[in-house]
Amino acid sequence: MTQAPDKLVQSPVVPHIVTELPGPKARAHLEFDKLWTSPSVPRAYPVVPVRGEGCTIEDIDGNLFLDFNAGIAVTSTGHCNPKVVAAIQDQAGKLIHYSADFYIPLYAEMCAELSRIAPMKEKCRAFLGNSGTEAVEGAIKLARFATKRQNIVAFLGAFHGRTYGSVSLTASKAKYHAGFGPLLPGIYHAPFGHVADLKWFDEVLFKHLVPADEVAAIIVEPIQGEGGYLVPEDGFLQGLRKICDDNGILLISDEVQAGAGRTGKMWSIQNWDVEPDIIATAKGIASGMPLGAFIARESLMTKWGPGAHGTTYGGNPLACAAAIETIKQLEGGLMANATARGNQLMTGLREIQKKHPGLVKDVRGIGLMIGVEFDSHEHAAAVEWASFQRGVLALEAGMTVVRISPPLVITEAEAATGLRLFGEAVAEVAAKG
Numbered sequence: 323m324t325q326a327p328d329k330l331v332q333s334p335v336v337p338h339i340v341t342e343l344p345g346p347k348a349r350a351h352l353e354f355d356k357l358w359t360s361p362s363v364p365r366a367y368p369v370v371p372v373r374g375e376g377c378t379i380e381d382i383d384g385n386l387f388l389d390f391n392a393g394i395a396v397t398s399t400g401h402c403n404p405k406v407v408a409a410i411q412d413q414a415g416k417l418i419h420y421s422a423d424f425y426i427p428l429y430a431e432m433c434a435e436l437s438r439i440a441p442m443k444e445k446c447r448a449f450l451g452n453s454g455t456e457a458v459e460g461a462i463k464l465a466r467f468a469t470k471r472q473n474i475v476a477f478l479g480a481f482h483g484r485t486y487g488s489v490s491l492t493a494s495k496a497k498y499h500a501g502f503g504p505l506l507p508g509i510y511h512a513p514f515g516h517v518a519d520l521k522w523f524d525e526v527l528f529k530h531l532v533p534a535d536e537v538a539a540i541i542v543e544p545i546q547g548e549g550g551y552l553v554p555e556d557g558f559l560q561g562l563r564k565i566c567d568d569n570g571i572l573l574i575s576d577e578v579q580a581g582a583g584r585t586g587k588m589w590s591i592q593n594w595d596v597e598p599d600i601i602a603t604a605k606g607i608a609s610g611m612p613l614g615a616f617i618a619r620e621s622l623m624t625k626w627g628p629g630a631h632g633t634t635y636g637g638n639p640l641a642c643a644a645a646i647e648t649i650k651q652l653e654g655g656l657m658a659n660a661t662a663r664g665n666q667l668m669t670g671l672r673e674i675q676k677k678h679p680g681l682v683k684d685v686r687g688i689g690l691m692i693g694v695e696f697d698s699h700e701h702a703a704a705v706e707w708a709s710f711q712r713g714v715l716a717l718e719a720g721m722t723v724v725r726i727s728p729p730l731v732i733t734e735a736e737a738a739t740g741l742r743l744f745g746e747a748v749a750e751v752a753a754k755g
């Protein structure tokens with residue numbers, strides 16, 4: 323195996339591509355990887371990252387990429403943010419693990435931080451796990467336990483994870499369910515996004531399928547992520563809140579991808595001034611350390627007692643140290659930068675759309691959660707590849723969308739460079755027809 327270089331290759335300009343892509347070391351690594359890894363891992367395109375700094379990723383061949391992925395909307399403070407690294411290093415020298423079955427100070431501090439930044443009026447409490455899927459699993463367990471109701475409503479197009487509960491809620495692609503049934507019972511999928519769709523609850527769900535007073539929760543991504551970076555119509559989330567209030571149903575906001583400052587607000591649901599009962603978070607909240615959490619109103623969270631829910635690793639001190647520093651930086655300017663750079667990128671992408679209206683069907687999103695919709699899956703995949711060849715890492719979402727979700731530290735100059743190269747990639751695909 324090839325060793326990574328000690329330092330990020332220095333270059334005045336990023337991207338800086340020095341080999342064909344994938345390069346020789348990357349190709350060799352792909353052969354090695356193919357021998358040992360589970361083929362279930364969904365590989366996007368052949369980037370072999372070995373080092374990161376801010377919005378730059380260096381691959382195994384010394385190519386420097388401009389990262390519009392942030393490791394799938396994770397490294398919010400940039401790759402290897404120096405203060406996050408220092409917080410992790412400092413904590414690693416003190417205590418790496420002990421388990422939340424005991425009283426790790428950082429665990430409670432992290433829960434207090436999450437409760438402080440939660441958008442609920444009522445005081446909150448939090449539970450810490452290791453990933454988005456665990457956050458969702460815990461949230462739906464709490465919802466069932468607290469309401470003593472069994473059914474849960476999710477949305478067509480939703481992605482909530484891949485463990486049994488969360489994959490049962492997921493309805494973005496049939497392949498996520500294929501071969502795995504039976505899934506969790508008591509789950510219904512509603513149409514997403516349009517205010518007019520909300521009549522489905524009264525006219526279909528509550529009338530034909532299950533009484534409203536047997537529904538524990540509605541779980542929603544305020545902006546659908548894997549489903550294609552879909553922003554709902556104004557009034558949709560407010561309408562969901564009303565359905566919940568009218569029927570004693572809990573509203574769970576899955577903020578795993580859209581939260582942690584990415585849309586310019588800490589939680590994406592705050593863009594509509596809607597208050598959820600439970601929030602699930604992960605990804606960007608700890609800058610790449612594995613941390614997931616759900617935050618709930620205190621009157622809900624205190625309904626269960628010792629042993630009802632727990633985990634060995636959740637709230638690991640290194641992840642908590644990273645997350646506390648991350649939240650500090652999100653509040654200290656990164657959310658504002660997400661809005662400013664998001665506006666810059668959206669404007670630039672709309673110019674690209676104007677030049678290629680047959681190919682680019684839509685540009686949408688909030689802050690640094692932007693989806694560019696193409697006229698076909700083939701064209702979206704071709705643009706993703708052409709961007710990669712130019713040194714810009716962007717990733718498909720849904721079937722026809724390329725998502726732009728860079729680290730929140732992205733500069734004006736980096737956004738401009740990325741736009742120029744993404745525009746060239748689109749032009750190349752348009753020229754090929």
Ligand SMILES: Cc1ncc(COP(=O)(O)O)c(C=O)c1O
Nearest residue numbers: 453454455481482483547578579
């Ligand atoms: C909205 C949403 N929820 C949950 C998950 C699952 O998170 P994880 O992959 O950390 O389990 C994801 C992952 O992409 C997600 O986007």
